[in-house]
Amino acid sequence: MSSLSPRVLVLEDHAFQRSVAVRMLEQAGCSDIYEAADGAEALALLKRVGPVDIAVCDLQMDGMDGVEFIQRVGGSGQVGAIIISSSLSADLRRAVGQMVSQLNLVFLGDLGKPLQAMALESLLKKQRHVRPPAPLPYAPILKVAGETDVRRALARQELKAYYQPKFNLATGAVCGVEVLARWEHPFKGLLSPAAFMPTLERCGLMDDWLYAQMDQALALQEDARRRGFSLNMAFNLHAGQLANRELTGLVKQLLARHGVAGAGVTFEITESGLLEAPADSLESLVRLRMMGCRLSIDDFGAGFSSMQRLCQLPFNEIKLDAEFVRNLEQEPRCLAVIDSILALGNTLDMSVVIEGIETDAQRQQLLNLGCTVGQGYWFARPMAGEELLNWLQPRSSSVC
Structure with missing residues (x-):
């Protein structure tokens, strides 16, 4: 030495x-x-x-x-x-x-x-x-916007749908997009959901935002279709929203207004809210499936997964939590978990989407395990609607 x-x-x-x-x-x-x-x-x-x-x-x-x-x-x-x-x-x-x-x-x-x-x-x-890790930064204190500001942002259409592509790990073909939320604030710039989503939830505005978001995204889907791109739009749905009996009727109206078949839409519902899904929620899930919509159980493995509920509820997609991919190289057990989830999806006739792919090494490991569809910064970050269309243009032959 x-x-x-x-x-x-x-x-x-x-x-x-x-x-x-x-x-x-x-x-x-x-x-x-x-x-x-x-x-x-x-x-x-x-x-x-x-x-x-x-x-x-x-x-x-x-x-x-x-x-x-x-x-x-x-x-x-x-x-x-x-x-x-x-x-x-x-x-x-x-x-x-x-x-x-x-x-x-x-x-x-x-x-x-x-x-x-x-x-x-x-x-x-x-x-x-080995380079020592950088000192832990002090996390900035994020100020959550108040109800008046958020209601004003909704009314002024400052809350925007942003899109992160899902892709085929082998070919790079785009298989759809997840629709996310951003606030294009006139003075503060682009704000993450953490700045306004808690207020939307606390003030009972989640449904208002969902319909506004779907209206934006389905209009973009129409535009993309005219340009030759067929994109499935995946929307995040809180489990509590499933209890709203008007939900499926309003979704049906939105689909009809934009001339979109239910198969062109996926609803991603986080698993943690589904362990005790009441009858009203189950009815909404069934009706969404009857309309042809796909249902994805989101962040699977992040909470206390109930295999019994997974079998009972009418999901046709499992979206594996990004934490498993993040620890793929350091933790051998993550490989075993992902392999098991892929086998489970195959047995239950459910597709599996892997979140959080940030490196080509991760993509290759997942591909070797048999994973076909993923999402993450390695492929594309969330982007605004017009940016998505421009990003897709050179990939016209690479859409699933």
Whole structure:
């Protein structure tokens, strides 16, 4: 190792194993090595000697354990990177590795026990080439607009439908779009749904926005069709809106006004609101399906999924939560979950859409699993209507 060797803390309650770790680090060229028998001792030590580059952590010990120690130092700047050395089961070690990353620490790897000198030295070398994570930014305090402003925005048609394409992972063909909400504020610029959606919900304006959004999107769908593009429009529907007995009638009127068949529309309903769907909601789901509309259970896996409800409710699409894709490379279990959901969709005759695809490596992994349709920033970000039409123009032969 170079003369710029890392400062290393060994957190291990077993004296012999601690001495073995120290000896291996010395043989690897580390000179500044500190030892602690539990988390409390380690924190006191860091207060005296200052930050370290790497902490080699056991997890299970008397006193403050390694899990609590990692939690305490996360984001503090006292430790740069973590190496886990524990005899706990692999799934628990993976979970702690995930926790390390979420705490803005570099996770160098999991060595298990007993320590192996070559594996340890490999991780020490890896540390030289890993850039430390940027400091966690202070989240801006988002001011949610008041009822008067939101009602005015609705009346002035400042709330706009934006569109994010869904695509075939193998060919890149566009398979439809998800219709999202943005506020084109005259003074503040483009605002995300977080600035106004809570007010729409609190003030009972969700249906007003849904109809306005559908009117905009179905008009765009007509325009796209005239230009040779056949696009399915997917709208987000809150589970609470299903209890409105007027919902399906108004949807039917909108479809008729724009000359759109029900098959050209999908309604995405988040799974968390469906576990106890009342009879009124079930009736709305059935009627939407009878009109030919597709029904997608959105963010599947983000809540407490009920397989029984999935079988009972008339959905024909599963939209898998983006979190599974986000952790695809770090968490092997995510591959197994996605593979299982694809098999479940096939068994239930339901298509599966994967959200959150941000890299080509993710796309390729999903393709290898048998996934065909996805959505995410790797392919396209949400865009305004005219921008979508211009974006589609060179893809005239690549629409599903």
